[in-house]
Amino acid sequence: MLPPASRPAPPDVEIMTIGDELLYGQVIDTNSAFMGQELAKIGLRVRQISSVSDRADEIVGALDQARQRARVVLITGGLGPTKDDLTKHVLARYFGSELVMDAPTLAHVTEFFKRYNRPMLEVNRQQALVPAGCQVLFNAVGTAPGMWFEDQGTVFVSMPGVPFEMKKLMTDQVLPRLRERFEIAPIEHVVVMTVGLGESYLAEKIADWEDALPPNIKLAYLPSLGAVRLRLTGSDDGQPDLRGRMLALLPALRERVGPYIFAEEETTLEAAIGQLLLARGLTLATAESCTGGLVAHRITGVPGSSGYFRGSVVAYHNDLKMSELNVPAETLATSGAVSEATVQAMAEGARQRLGADVAVATSGIAGPGGGSAGKPVGTICFAVADAQGTVSRQISFDRGRALNITYTAQSVLALLWQRLTGQV
């Protein structure tokens, strides 16, 4: 790495996403948000995000404007093998260079097709063409390489628009190179994950603590459905051990909202639950109706979840609530499929049938159909059963089928976490 003194100050960054599908609204641009988050973490500010078409003249126009605003321009999209992918050709012309075959990339692409033993086409070969003079950023998970250009003091980086390819290139290569290329003041992040308390209530409970934060430490509320992530960002104040001083702020935070904190690092609720289960040698099962497998999907998304997760019965049809989860026919007849009595029976049935120490259950009316006067769309029940007994909740939440399902899964995991931590 160059000595700090010889490296220029941190630049503003411009993000440019390319593709007609973005302008037509057929694809939502999630790449920019990821890049913005990652750049913020290393202390770089995004000046503007621009989404432009696949037309060469419009891409060039956007490049001209971006370089007037920022000294780093991160570009995604338009690197595919098809006719409408122009970015590489436009950049070559823009920097006045020819497309040349990059041998390592060609070898990688060839091997890529050999591994999946698919025939390699000429268009695939051409994925290894790059503008002469750019630094090739090896793309281990795809066939289109990233490209790093420097032109009159401005850095241009072109990456594929495929999110997981872009993310790997950003993380493994682009961010480290930016760190090396520019003198970036140290910045620290401390993240605290909370669940069970809305943003405004959380803010109220910690208002005095937030007001007392030193000027170089900022607090951000990052709410998601049923959870709020608190992120402290500390910028260099010339004093030693910035991170240590930030961590020293946490005990006072715990005093105020301790019961709602499930982790003091970037993680998920299901991962935190998994650690608790592992630590106690407990196994878990789920019985799902309205969530249709989402709870199990979230739990099994955690590496190593096979160490504590037994499995799930998605009893969408009432027959299966009886035959696979031992829910008594009377319970369904008297209380209905969406009731605390039914989810309690489902959770207890799952514990027995699936041989788990702890089981959760969900049942609700996700909509748009299926609602009634007594039980409108958004009526949601969930339960947790363990050796000590069973707890259940009924709530009302209707923001459309997809969000209703998501919120139900989040709610039952929150109840499970509260149960495992002795809060309910």
Next chain:
Amino acid sequence: MLPPASRPAPPDVEIMTIGDELLYGQVIDTNSAFMGQELAKIGLRVRQISSVSDRADEIVGALDQARQRARVVLITGGLGPTKDDLTKHVLARYFGSELVMDAPTLAHVTEFFKRYNRPMLEVNRQQALVPAGCQVLFNAVGTAPGMWFEDQGTVFVSMPGVPFEMKKLMTDQVLPRLRERFEIAPIEHVVVMTVGLGESYLAEKIADWEDALPPNIKLAYLPSLGAVRLRLTGSDDGQPDLRGRMLALLPALRERVGPYIFAEEETTLEAAIGQLLLARGLTLATAESCTGGLVAHRITGVPGSSGYFRGSVVAYHNDLKMSELNVPAETLATSGAVSEATVQAMAEGARQRLGADVAVATSGIAGPGGGSAGKPVGTICFAVADAQGTVSRQISFDRGRALNITYTAQSVLALLWQRLTGQV
């Protein structure tokens, strides 16, 4: 409405979303996609989407550039009551006008707070201030009104960033006014959904068809994991029945890639499968190991899926493959949990146990752990069982746990769709 002749030709549209949270990646900009979709439907092209900060000078700079590219500029965000909401003040200065109280808006805001009997603060009263000379677009579902400006032939529209408020203003007021203000030529979109063939293979199979497209009809490839959406966009060429002529191109497309087409409209594979099942009166069940409930989650994400989906057994632990899905112990012992023999037994067991006409099963090593020399991470098996028999596949796919799970779910749904359409 003005007679066509007297209305100007369709303008390009520029979308500007305002807010630091967009640049930090704390919020994903979904407003632009909605606006892009709605504008495309009425034949207006989005020239560029720009996300800018809450800083006045940067908003002004973006306005200056946007008006050079387009004659309509749609702006969202920065209309809230807090200090960092500057849009209204910036626009007033930009158009050289004063903020004046808009009586209907003030009455609406007052009534709004009365209804929720909350105290109305001065900052709330100020929500009714608008730049003199703008046309106020009444916001029935919020307190910040939309604002329509005309300046030297360019239309500027400012809307709140809250998605459901923006959507209502766009639909009820902005789109109708644009239709009335401009003479808009028809534009048509035809979407064809494919699965089972990679982008480059698809492109090669239809290259001659694509080359023969008339100049006013453009083709875009929109790939996602295991599927490619083809989008034809037709612009007016003065000839009648543009849509009819676009649809007339499809038979030749079907000749080339018919077996891979699962829909000729915007939809999902699971929704297309649901329609097939409903049409034939067939029920479905899933037996999942590595996908952990994702297949069931995708199926139950479709409204009305309770009409054909019985349920799922997520048999994560081998015990449950035997006890809940009747997989013979010998099969697990001899072939292993990740094998075509096991997924075949799981699918057949799910059909019987869950009482379904058709069942799918998955088992694989999602990683990062659990791999072996014989069965490395990414070894994935899946099967479909119906009254005619059982088909299964083993593939190798390793792009990290999350994508391995996603791709397995996509693969088994693709096999199910091929089975239901008599291809396998």
